[in-house]
Amino acid sequence: MRSLVFIGCLWAAVLLAASPARAEIEILSGPVELDAHFPEGVDYEVELDDDWSSVREVRVSVSLPDDVPRGTTMLCYMKDEQWNWYQHELAGSLKSGKTNQIRIDMSPGAESWFPRGHIRQWDGYVAHKIRGFGVKIFNNREWHGKIRIERIYGRTGTVAEKPLAVTNLHLNAEEVPRFEKFEVSFDLTRTYENPFDPEQIDIRAKFTSPSGKTAEQFGFHYREYVRRQSPLGYERLTPVGKSYWKLRWTPTEVGKWQAELTLWDHHQEKQWKQAMAEANARAKETGEKADVPKREDFLVRVKPITFECTPSKSHGFLRVDPKDPFFFSYQDGTFWYPIGQMLRSPVDLRLPYKTYGKEFQEGQGTFYFERMMRRLSENGCNFIRMWMGIWWVGLEAPRDYAPGYEGLGRFNMKNAWKLDHILEEAHKLGMKIKLNLNNHGQFTRNIDHEWYENCYNEMNGGILGWPASFWQDPEAKKYYRRRLRYVIARWAYSPEIAGFELWNEVDLTEGFDAGTVVTVAAWHREFARYLKQIDPWKHAISTHFCHDEAAGAVYSLPEIEFTPGDLYSTNIVTAMRNKWLEKKAYNKATFISEYGVGHTADQMETNFHGGLWSSSVVPMAGTAMFWWWNFVDAEDLYYHYKPVALFNEGEDRRGKNWQLTSADVRRGESRHNELRVLGRQTATEAHLWVYDSQIFTRNDGRRYRRPPTFVGCVLWVPSLRTGKYTVEFWNTYTGKITQTETVRFSKGVFQVPLPKVQADLAVKIKGIGK
Numbered sequence: 001m002r003s004l005v006f007i008g009c010l011w012a013a014v015l016l017a018a019s020p021a022r023a024e025i026e027i028l029s030g031p032v033e034l035d036a037h038f039p040e041g042v043d044y045e046v047e048l049d050d051d052w053s054s055v056r057e058v059r060v061s062v063s064l065p066d067d068v069p070r071g072t073t074m075l076c077y078m079k080d081e082q083w084n085w086y087q088h089e090l091a092g093s094l095k096s097g098k099t100n101q102i103r104i105d106m107s108p109g110a111e112s113w114f115p116r117g118h119i120r121q122w123d124g125y126v127a128h129k130i131r132g133f134g135v136k137i138f139n140n141r142e143w144h145g146k147i148r149i150e151r152i153y154g155r156t157g158t159v160a161e162k163p164l165a166v167t168n169l170h171l172n173a174e175e176v177p178r179f180e181k182f183e184v185s186f187d188l189t190r191t192y193e194n195p196f197d198p199e200q201i202d203i204r205a206k207f208t209s210p211s212g213k214t215a216e217q218f219g220f221h222y223r224e225y226v227r228r229q230s231p232l233g234y235e236r237l238t239p240v241g242k243s244y245w246k247l248r249w250t251p252t253e254v255g256k257w258q259a260e261l262t263l264w265d266h267h268q269e270k271q272w273k274q275a276m277a278e279a280n281a282r283a284k285e286t287g288e289k290a291d292v293p294k295r296e297d298f299l300v301r302v303k304p305i306t307f308e309c310t311p312s313k314s315h316g317f318l319r320v321d322p323k324d325p326f327f328f329s330y331q332d333g334t335f336w337y338p339i340g341q342m343l344r345s346p347v348d349l350r351l352p353y354k355t356y357g358k359e360f361q362e363g364q365g366t367f368y369f370e371r372m373m374r375r376l377s378e379n380g381c382n383f384i385r386m387w388m389g390i391w392w393v394g395l396e397a398p399r400d401y402a403p404g405y406e407g408l409g410r411f412n413m414k415n416a417w418k419l420d421h422i423l424e425e426a427h428k429l430g431m432k433i434k435l436n437l438n439n440h441g442q443f444t445r446n447i448d449h450e451w452y453e454n455c456y457n458e459m460n461g462g463i464l465g466w467p468a469s470f471w472q473d474p475e476a477k478k479y480y481r482r483r484l485r486y487v488i489a490r491w492a493y494s495p496e497i498a499g500f501e502l503w504n505e506v507d508l509t510e511g512f513d514a515g516t517v518v519t520v521a522a523w524h525r526e527f528a529r530y531l532k533q534i535d536p537w538k539h540a541i542s543t544h545f546c547h548d549e550a551a552g553a554v555y556s557l558p559e560i561e562f563t564p565g566d567l568y569s570t571n572i573v574t575a576m577r578n579k580w581l582e583k584k585a586y587n588k589a590t591f592i593s594e595y596g597v598g599h600t601a602d603q604m605e606t607n608f609h610g611g612l613w614s615s616s617v618v619p620m621a622g623t624a625m626f627w628w629w630n631f632v633d634a635e636d637l638y639y640h641y642k643p644v645a646l647f648n649e650g651e652d653r654r655g656k657n658w659q660l661t662s663a664d665v666r667r668g669e670s671r672h673n674e675l676r677v678l679g680r681q682t683a684t685e686a687h688l689w690v691y692d693s694q695i696f697t698r699n700d701g702r703r704y705r706r707p708p709t710f711v712g713c714v715l716w717v718p719s720l721r722t723g724k725y726t727v728e729f730w731n732t733y734t735g736k737i738t739q740t741e742t743v744r745f746s747k748g749v750f751q752v753p754l755p756k757v758q759a760d761l762a763v764k765i766k767g768i769g770k
Contacts, residue, residue, distance in 0.1 A: 025055060025154035027133055031063075032149045038069070038139040044149060045134035052127040053193055054156040058104045060135060061150035066097035069141040076104060077136065078113070081129035082403050082414075084120055084239065086113040094137070099150060106154065108191045119226070120239030124191030129399075129406065162189040164263055164300045168244075171305070177312035178254055179331075179495055184247040184305060185222075190265065195221035195243070196411050196486060202264040205247050207536075210255025210309070215536040218489035219247045219261070223413040227366065227421070235365030237414050248493040250537065251309035252316065252331070261302035272298040317495045317537050318432060320561045320589050324654040327589055327621050328498075328540075328562075335652040338432065338498065338622030339645050340383030342594060343372060343629050345392035352628040353599050360630045366418050370425045372633055377429040379638040380645025385564075385593050385625055386422070387436040387504060390453060393419045395483055398460040401453050408455040408462050409479055411486055423494045432498040434564075434593070436544070437487065440503065443467035444510040451510070468511030471523045484531060492535050499540035499562070500531060506543055507550045514550070521553040528559035544593060548582060555586050562621065564593035570699040572607055573678055573691065576614040576624070577660065584619075591615065592624035596631075602701025604631060609640055609704075610696040613732055613760065616644050617679040617689045619658035643735030647687075647762055656682050663688055663717040665754065675710055675757060683721045684767035689732075690715065691760040707759040715763065720750040723767055727752050730762040742768075 027046055036042050064072060072094045077087040094100045105112045108124030115121065135149060169186040176182045184205075192200045203219030224240040251257055275293045283290035316331030328336045346368045347360045373384065390397040390405075393415040397405040404414035426433055441448035443456075444467055456462040456476060463475050470476050491497060502524060506512065512520060528541045540561045545551040548565050555563045563586050569575035572595065583590040595611045598604035608626050615624035623644060632638060658680040665675040676697075679688030692710075695703045727741040739755050755761070 023156045025052075025156060027058070027154060028149060028152040031151070034137075034147045034149065036137070036143065036145055036147045038072075038141060038143040042137045042147060043134060044136075045132050046152065047132050048130050050130055051193070052106065052130045052154065053124065053191070055106045055127065055154035056157050057106055057155040058133070058152070059155065060102040060104070060152050061099055062094060062102070062135070062137070063099040063148040063150055064094055064096045065145055065147075067143070068094075068096040068145065068147075069139055069143050070096065071141065072096070072137060072139045074100075074102070074135060074137050076102070077116075077134045078130055079132040080126050081131065081399070081406060082239075083131060084118050084126075085116045086122055086126070087116055088112050088114070118238050119241065120223070121242045123242040125195065125243045128193065161267060164265060164267065165189045166261065166263070166302050169302075169305075171307065173307070175308045175310055176251060177310050177314070179250055179252065179312060179314035179316045181493055182249045182251060182257075182307055184259070184261070185244060186246075187242075187244050188263070190267070192265070194410060196409060196482065198482065198485065200266050203245060203247070204262050204264075205249075206260045206262075207249055208258045208260075209251070209253045210257065211253055213253075217247065217249055217492075217536055218485060218534075219245050220486055220489040221411075221413075222246045223417070225414060225417045229364075229367050233361070233367070234363040235367055237365075237417065239413075243413075246490075248490065250317075250493045250495065251307075252537075254309050254311050257307055257309055259305040259307075261305065263300040263302070264298075268298045268300065314495065318498045318540065319538070320540050321654055325588055326619060327654050329654070335654055336382075336432075337648055337651070337653065338383035338591065339616075339641060339648065340376060340381040340385070340431075340623065340625060341629055341632065341641075342625045342627045343369070343376075343384040344387045344436075345369075345389060346372075348628070348630055352596070352604055352631040355599075356601070356631070358634050360634070366421050366425075369422065372629060373422075373425060373429055373431055375633065375638045376641065377431055379641040381641050382430060382645075383432050383434070383498065383622065383625075384426075385434045385436065385501075387439050388419075389439050390442070390450065393422070395486065396455050397453060398455050405455075407460070409482060411483070416490060419491065423491065423496050426496040427494070432496055434498050434501055434542075435491075436501040436504050437484075438503045438506075440505040440508040440546075443470055444508060446510060447508045466511075467509060468516065471516070471519050477526075480527070481530060484527065485534060488531070488534050492537055492539065495537075497539055499542055501564070502527060502531075502541065502543040504544050505546040505566070506554070507545050507547055512550070517550060517553045521557060524554050525557055525559050528557070532559070548579075555588070560588075562589035562591075564591055567592045567595040567611070567624065568597050569595070570597055570607070571697045572610045572699070573614045573676070573693075573696050576611065576618060577678060580618045580620055580660070589621035591620045591622040594627045595624050596627040598699060598701065600701050601631075601635065602705050603699050604628065604701075605635070605637060605640075606695060606699050606701050606704040608632070608637065609732070609760075610691070610699075612640060612644050613689045613691070613762065614678055614696075616648060617687050617762070618660065619653070619680045639733070643730065643732050643762075646735035647730055647732075647764070651687075656685070658682060659719075661686055661688060661717065662719070663715060665690060666714045666716050666751075667712060672710070672713055675713060677715070679763075681717065681719065681765075683719065684723070686717055686720065686763070686765040688715070688717070688763040688765070689760060690754065690757060690763060692757070695759055704759060710754075710757040713754045713757065715752050715754050717750040717752075717765065720745075720765070721767070722746045724769060725750070726764075726766050726768060728764040729755050730764070732760050732762050 075089045088104050113122040167187045172183040223243045225237040228236050279290045315334045321327045321329040347362050395411040404412040441450035442454050445451045456464045542562045546566050611624040661679040661681045663677040665672040676693045725743045728737050729739040
């Protein structure tokens with residue numbers, strides 16, 4: 001097959017004076033002569049980068065010499081935004097000795113274009129961006145000569161707009177269990193240049209609950225994909241069918257619900273404004289008061305949809321507990337304690353330490369991600385933190401960054417489908433996700449810089465000259481609201497989202513300092529309020545700092561409901577204790593969402609284990625989240641989570657006014673030289689971690705592997721009331737209770753002999769009776 005490619009600026013719209021509603025778009029304006037060597041085919045392609053959404057017909061003129069054998073056939077092909085191939089096969093043969101005129105329907109409902117290598121059907125949204133148009137000419141007989149492509153051009157024109165309406169509406173179910181997904185899928189009679197722009201098409205639904213409460217949710221543009229894994233393990237997503245629309249809702253009351261769907265687009269806007277102008281003109285002529293039509297009179301209303309919500313065992317959505325702001329609970333009041341790790345994306349290509357000998361393979365996508373989620377779930381975890389980074393499930397990036405991206409204001413449907421899939425998997429596993437919406441690298445040229453891949457950057461066709469403009473630029477805010485609206489429309493239905501995190505390490509964005517923190521705080525207030533306003537289920541909202549000393553102006557905002565942070569420290573135990581004391585002042589739920597340091601595998605595991613247990617026994621809202629998830633997976637260290645989960649199982653921490661313990665370990669009357677205690681307690685209860693300080697405050701990996709054994713030690717716990725107590729000693733590696741004691745004491749300080757200690761153990765002390 002001989003292939004020629006023509007590259008250049010080929011769009012030159014020539015408006016026809018006799019028909020102002022139509023124009024010709026030149027694709028190939030002058031003739032091109034091609035060498036043909038049949039039976040080898042001829043392939044000629046024009047590379048494009050253009051919007052064909054207004055093109056209604058493509059015309060191709062091909063001239064064949066007189067001596068070309070009969071049976072010459074031709075097909076035309078196009079490549080869309082994501083390089084998906086569509087082709088049109090000519091019915092019959094080209095005629096020799098003539099100029100053949102071929103016309104191809106390009107309307108949104110055209111049935112002349114067939115997908116090849118994928119199964120996404122032609123619709124009005126495919127034409128939004130065409131990467132290439134080509135012609136292939138074939139003949140099975142031998143012949144050598146010249147073939148001319150005289151011209152290729154598109155005919156644009158206005159098509160009589162169909163009345164805006166919903167078609168092909170169907171429900172995922174007519175009965176939905178409480179706190180499960182109710183979904184409406186449908187088509188519209190019109191297509192739009194940008195279906196993600198609510199100024200072009202605004203779809204909303206008012207939901208009315210059985211008790212009469214109402215709330216509003218947005219519809220959203222959707223594309224289906226089929227997922228498969230290649231023989232080498234790589235994820236492959238193939239688009240399926242036509243684009244369409246969805247509406248998602250999660251019912252919170254049992255009984256009959258009703259949804260009233262309304263549509264508004266720029267055509268309705270035009271009609272409304274025209275009607276207002278006519279009403280004002282009539283009033284001016286008559287001198288009477290204008291009877292100005294209302295906007296709602298021009299809304300397109302769909303017949304109300306009803307469905308039944310049935311009882312379920314689900315606890316509902318998560319929130320900061322309304323009575324104890326240091327912890328989380330479900331909508332039905334059930335306590336929730338998050339145990340989990342960072343799972344930012346499938347792979348972090350950075351090594352956990354310089355000499356680490358294993359490499360992490362990219363490309364497995366959701367297959368690898370869900371496998372890690374399952375391993376976490378199997379070991380007692382119920383929580384992960386994930387980023388919407390542009391290298392994972394981001395929505396906006398420059399078109400040339402990666403397939404699926406379409407620039408500012410248009411969203412990556414492939415990545416959106418991935419997030420759908422992950423939330424479905426999380427639902428099956430009972431896993432909750434803290435969804436980070438922005439990472440610092442997107443708006444900096446310094447640490448982890450991604451500014452040069454940011455679609456807000458004017459170098460990439462965006463609107464900002466430098467990163468810090470994002471905080472105040474009105475146009476940037478408009479685009480960001482549009483993105484948040486899509487996030488709420490598509491994913492807020494999910495109880496698996498534990499909360500929305502506005503930023504990761506916002507203090508590492510470019511230009512952040514003591515002088516700009518007030519501006520950053522104002523941005524957080526504005527967008528946290530906006531999120532809460534448009535989110536029907538009012539997910540908890542947070543943000544994240546690398547260095548908490550810069551966080552006060554933001555963390556103290558009432559709109560920021562919990563305060564995660566980083567803790568990269570070799571002395572993880574002391575750092576965890578101090579971090580709790582520092583964050584306690586905000587009177588909000590807090591936990592560590594990133595930690596993990598070491599120069600060897602043993603040091604890394606020491607830090608990992610120490611961070612888990614130190615965070616679980618202080619009064620934080622959840623366990624610390626280890627950063628190096630690929631290390632945990634590669635070394636199969638998931639087993640560290642199970643003992644923490646078992647130790648905390650059934651423990652409701654709320655309303656107890658926990659304080660850090662002053663307990664210690666004694667040998668005789670002297671404080672032990674090496675064993676230390678960290679934990680929380682009340683007057684009648686204590687959760688403690690006894691640890692070898694030489695291991696966990698020094699991050700001593702060698703000693704962690706071969707810890708000394710300590711015997712003959714006594715645990716002293718001040719501030720417990722006199723009375724009767726049960727004491728449980730837990731193995732922090734197996735999650736088993738190794739010993740149980742009943743202790744009575746009537747004066748002095750509570751004391752109980754410790755079993756032998758190697759590296760660490762955990763202790764539960766609970767009062768019996770009054």
